[in-house]
Amino acid sequence: MFMAPPATDIAPRDPLLPRIVRLRGKRREIRGVWSLEVVAEEGEPLDFAPGQFSMLTAFGVGEVPVSVSGRTRDGIGLVYTIRAVGAVTAALCGLRTGAPLGLRGPFGAGWPLEEAAAREVTVIAGGLGLAPLRPAIEAVLAAGGRLVLLYGARGPSEILYPADLARWQSARRAQVEVTVDHAGPEWHGHVGVVTRLVPRARFDPDTALALVCGPEIMMRFAVSSLREAGLSDARIFLSMERNMKCAVGFCGHCQFGPHFVCRDGPVLGYDRLAPLLRIEEL
Amino acid sequence: MGERDGHLLTVAGLEALLQALTAQGRRLIGPTIRDGAILYEEIEGIADLPRGWTDEQGPGSYRLRRREDDALFGHVVGPHSWKRFLHPPRRELWRARERDGEVELRPAALPEERLALVGVRSCELAAIRIQDRVLLEGPFADPHYRAMRERIFLLAVDCGEPAATCFCTSMGGGPQAREGFDLALTEILLDGERCFFLRTGSAAGAALVAELDPPPADARAKSAAAAVVERARASMGRKMPEADIRDLLLASLDHPRWERIAERCLACTNCTLVCPTCFCSTVEDTNDLLSGETVRSQRWDSCFSAEFSYMNGRAVRAGTASRYRQWMVHKLATWHDQFGSSGCVGCGRCITWCPVGIDITEEVAAFAAGAAVPAEGD
Ligand SMILES: Cc1cc2nc3c(=O)[nH]c(=O)nc-3n(C[C@H](O)[C@H](O)[C@H](O)COP(=O)(O)OP(=O)(O)OC[C@H]3O[C@@H](n4cnc5c(N)ncnc54)[C@H](O)[C@@H]3O)c2cc1C
Ligand code: SF4
Ligand code: FES
Numbered sequence: 001m002f003m004a005p006p007a008t009d010i011a012p013r014d015p016l017l018p019r020i021v022r023l024r025g026k027r028r029e030i031r032g033v034w035s036l037e038v039v040a041e042e043g044e045p046l047d048f049a050p051g052q053f054s055m056l057t058a059f060g061v062g063e064v065p066v067s068v069s070g071r072t073r074d075g076i077g078l079v080y081t082i083r084a085v086g087a088v089t090a091a092l093c094g095l096r097t098g099a100p101l102g103l104r105g106p107f108g109a110g111w112p113l114e115e116a117a118a119r120e121v122t123v124i125a126g127g128l129g130l131a132p133l134r135p136a137i138e139a140v141l142a143a144g145g146r147l148v149l150l151y152g153a154r155g156p157s158e159i160l161y162p163a164d165l166a167r168w169q170s171a172r173r174a175q176v177e178v179t180v181d182h183a184g185p186e187w188h189g190h191v192g193v194v195t196r197l198v199p200r201a202r203f204d205p206d207t208a209l210a211l212v213c214g215p216e217i218m219m220r221f222a223v224s225s226l227r228e229a230g231l232s233d234a235r236i237f238l239s240m241e242r243n244m245k246c247a248v249g250f251c252g253h254c255q256f257g258p259h260f261v262c263r264d265g266p267v268l269g270y271d272r273l274a275p276l277l278r279i280e281e282l
Numbered sequence: 283m284g285e286r287d288g289h290l291l292t293v294a295g296l297e298a299l300l301q302a303l304t305a306q307g308r309r310l311i312g313p314t315i316r317d318g319a320i321l322y323e324e325i326e327g328i329a330d331l332p333r334g335w336t337d338e339q340g341p342g343s344y345r346l347r348r349r350e351d352d353a354l355f356g357h358v359v360g361p362h363s364w365k366r367f368l369h370p371p372r373r374e375l376w377r378a379r380e381r382d383g384e385v386e387l388r389p390a391a392l393p394e395e396r397l398a399l400v401g402v403r404s405c406e407l408a409a410i411r412i413q414d415r416v417l418l419e420g421p422f423a424d425p426h427y428r429a430m431r432e433r434i435f436l437l438a439v440d441c442g443e444p445a446a447t448c449f450c451t452s453m454g455g456g457p458q459a460r461e462g463f464d465l466a467l468t469e470i471l472l473d474g475e476r477c478f479f480l481r482t483g484s485a486a487g488a489a490l491v492a493e494l495d496p497p498p499a500d501a502r503a504k505s506a507a508a509a510v511v512e513r514a515r516a517s518m519g520r521k522m523p524e525a526d527i528r529d530l531l532l533a534s535l536d537h538p539r540w541e542r543i544a545e546r547c548l549a550c551t552n553c554t555l556v557c558p559t560c561f562c563s564t565v566e567d568t569n570d571l572l573s574g575e576t577v578r579s580q581r582w583d584s585c586f587s588a589e590f591s592y593m594n595g596r597a598v599r600a601g602t603a604s605r606y607r608q609w610m611v612h613k614l615a616t617w618h619d620q621f622g623s624s625g626c627v628g629c630g631r632c633i634t635w636c637p638v639g640i641d642i643t644e645e646v647a648a649f650a651a652g653a654a655v656p657a658e659g660d
Contacts, residue, residue: 015422016375016580020385059378059385060576062567085595100385102378243593245564248422251583252562253590255612258619263421279535281604 015248018057018102021046023095024077030158032084033128034093035069038103039077046078046103050135051110051239051267055247056080057102058091065244065262066092067132068106078106081131081160107247108266111136111211112237113143120146122203122231124222126194126214127153130160132239132266133213137168147174148201148208152194152218155180156187175202194218198225205230211267213239220277223270236270257282288499288507291467291478293354295496297328299437299465302490303398308435311367312400313357318346320360322367325400332357339445339519339630342639352476355401355469358445359629363558364399364406368430369413372581375565379575392425398435402463404456405448405627407438409558411462415621416561435486438463442510446519447630449643453522455627457514459483465490468507479507520630520643523650527624531615534649535607543645544603546638551584553632553640554609559625562590585609610642 025037038056040046048054048068057063070079084090095101113136121140125133130151140147149168153159159178169176177197179190190197195218210231212222219238226236242254242261254261257276259268276282291299300310304326312325315332325331334352337360338345349356374390402410410431417424418431438459441448450456459466464487468479479499482488499507554560564583569576583590585608591598599605617625626642633641 014389014425016424017389018376018387020387059380060567060569063565063578098383100380100383102385102387241593242598243591245583249420250417250422250424250561251564252585252612253564253583255608255616258616260620281599281601282535282608 015104016246016250018055018063018104020100021103023097023099023101024072025097026093026095029081029160032093033081033160034084035079035081036092036095037072037077037079038101039072041100043076045076048078048106048135049110050113050139051132052106052108053132053247053266054078054080054103054105054107055244056088056092057104058088058095059100059102061091062088063102063104064088064092065107065247067239067266069131069134070138071135081128083128105247108262109264109268111239111267112209112269113139115209120148120203120208122148122150122201122208122210122226124150124194124198124210124212124214124226125152126218126222127158128160129212129214129218129239133211134161134164136211137164141168141171141174145173146203147171147176148203149174149176150179150194150197150201151177152179152181152197152214155182156184156189177201193221195221195225198222198229201229203229205232205235208235210236211239212236216241233271233274234269237267238270238273239266240268240273241266287482288504289480289482289491289496290499290503291480291496293328293476293478295494296354296467296478298494299490300325300327300398300400302493303435303437306396306398306435308396308398310398310400311364313355313360315346319344320346320357322360322362322364322399328354331355331401336443337445339447339634340639341447341633341641342636344634353442353469354476355439355467356443358441358443358448359403359406359631361556361631361635363556363629363631364402364410365413365558365561367397367399368410368434369417369424369427369561369563372579373426375578375580377570377575377577379573381574390426392429393433394429396433396435397430398437400437402436402438402459403441403629404438404459405450405453405629406558407436407459407462408450408453408455408627409629410436412559412621412623412625412627413561415623436463436465438466438483440466440468440507440511441514442469444514444518445630445634447633448518448628449520449522449630450628451515451518451521452524453624453626453628457518458511463487468510470503470506470510472503472506477503479503520633520641522626522628522643523647525646525650527646528615528618530646530649531611534652535611537649537652539645539648539652540603540607543606543640544601546640547586547602547606548637549586549602549605550637551586552635552637554584554586555582556631556635557613558629558631559613559627560584564590585612610645614642614646
């Protein structure tokens with residue numbers, strides 16, 4: 001045969017074949033949202049970089065992309081925070097402790113933390129968008145960076161990770177602001193969309209990086225507020241979501257302009273996204 | 283390659299070549315007439331080739347016609363492409379059985395079959411190279427594709443009579459097979475006798491030539507072959523406009539023409555299925571009730587379907603205009619960014635097999651014209 005790459009001695013692992021992992025524990029975060037703790041069968045540590053995602057299989061139901069939302073306390077497993085919206089996510093959230101599930105990955109490009117850790121980072125998260133940002137927040141604080149977190153949820157009962165938020169709030173170099181879209185009289189915090197908090201955020205637009213994740217419409221508004229606050233496009237990073245079937249660049253589903261979101265993303269710099277986000281139904 | 287050390291093969295010599303490939307344990311796949319079209323199916327020898335037939339093609343039309351002569355390869359490409367063997371329409375990825383909380387996962391066996399592809403055209407060699415870049419040469423490799431690809435033998439044929447829908451030369455290829463083959467044939471007439479100028483493109487091809495030991499080609503055979511290719515080059519049915527198509531299309535993403543195309547396009551997915559480079563796929567999990575096993579399969583998918591871009595309860599590309607745009611802009615523009623070449627090889631299949639005859643060259647020409655005079659006629 002002519003010109004095909006040479007055969008390798010050791011067959012590389014089939015990237016479409018999941019490995020079997022186990023659900024070690026789960027907790028209900030908010031209504032319809034569960035965090036799953038997943039460990040390898042053989043107990044060897046599972047690794048990831050903040051912002052990366054995995055493909056999780058509920059056997060007999062299907063496979064979906066899910067961001068890694070943290071490490072287990074003992075450091076060997078991964079945590080995923082999942083909203084049950086359809087067949088596969090409902091099956092994953094419904095798994096019993098000890099159940100096997102399929103794992104591929106982690107995949108993709110995560111948050112630019114090498115650049116970010118030493119400096120100041122502004123995080124804007126909407127709803128479940130806080131999940132892929134939690135490991136980035138922990139990394140920034142652990143590295144002694146300055147953190148501004150602006151987080152928006154639908155209502156007070158929809159606020160994710162309240163214990164983590166309280167801990168981050170008390171960190172020395174952190175400013176944490178939480179807002180909700182709607183609230184009753186018992187809520188004393190901000191009300192309104194998260195992007196309204198941007199003017200309150202204390203950051204230096206020449207040195208800060210902004211990491212944004214949430215519904216696409218929210219990210220668009222977040223970007224325009226950040227730009228108004230003086231941040232340049234190259235300092236703004238979004239975690240994009242698209243339909244994904246393979247996560248390795250084979251299936252074509254996740255394309256967004258020239259980017260394979262699974263491989264070039266999910267985190268992409270706004271300088272690369274700006275011309276594409278302008279176009280409807282791309 | 284191999285111009286100097288070309289050989290001459292008679293029709294009987296070609297049959298001997300095919301039988302030698304069979305003797306190597308290979309299954310022969312080649313053009314043959316089935317259901318009113320020339321398809322790529324298993325063949326046993328030259329008797330199965332569409333000898334004396336040609337295909338007349340146009341936008342949305344395809345028809346077989348008897349030739350005046352008994353040419354073996356006097357046709358071009360049909361609705362099949364070789365991707366159906368290298369990257370098949372459907373294949374099993376793995377199956378799993380769950381019992382007492384334990385899952386036994388079994389990957390599908392990799393193919394061990396060795397194929398010889400007979401009559402591969404220049405545009406199709408280019409298409410295979412393009413799929414190599416997608417499925418083998420990125421950060422991840424598809425093991426099924428690799429297994430098929432490593433075992434394949436490519437017997438190419440130069441095109442003598444392009445169809446009205448062919449435009450390979452404007453995509454930088456054709457009509458002659460230049461690289462990526464094991465052996466290549468040019469069908470010629472010498473003193474009224476049908477024979478083949480044979481070129482060697484690989485060690486596997488050279489070994490076969492050594493085994494069959496055909497006579498070297500003389501100057502007359504070589505110039506007859508060169509004339510066939512030259513004539514074909516001069517009679518290309520269509521051409522892609524000479525513009526920087528990548529930049530043109532990326533600058534036209536919100537052009538009104540997409541809506542105009544969408545008025546005709548049925549989103550039937552034909553163009554993506556016949557395209558030799560379209561690689562998109564999806565997965566399906568099914569439960570085998572008898573064995574209690576879960577089976578995950580991969581099958582071809584198309585960016586023209588609504589489910590393709592489905593996310594958060596809706597399709598990102600809700601309308602046909604955005605789906606057609608995705609297909610064409612990916613094929614001709616963003617493919618360059620992703621894989622360093624165009625995704626189009628100029629085979630013309632999407633033109634022929636589009637039920638409403640949408641012509642990709644005509645659409646690009648319209649964008650090129652529209653770039654100068656925006657919205658003219660829109
Ligand atoms: C990179 C990445 C990271 C992600 N990270 C996370 C994460 O951390 N946590 C998380 O929870 N999710 C995450 N997601 C989203 C998650 O992958 C999807 O929620 C999941 O794929 C949904 O699959 P499903 O089978 O459960 O639901 P689906 O069946 O796909 O249904 C989703 C929704 O659409 C509705 N629906 C289903 N079929 C149709 C139809 N034909 N027409 C109209 N509506 C329909 C359903 O009722 C439901 O509301 C991520 C996605 C990506 C791409
Ligand atoms: S362009 Fe033609 S072949 Fe392609 S989807 Fe539209 S109607 Fe079908
Ligand atoms: S998810 Fe398949 S190419 Fe990105």
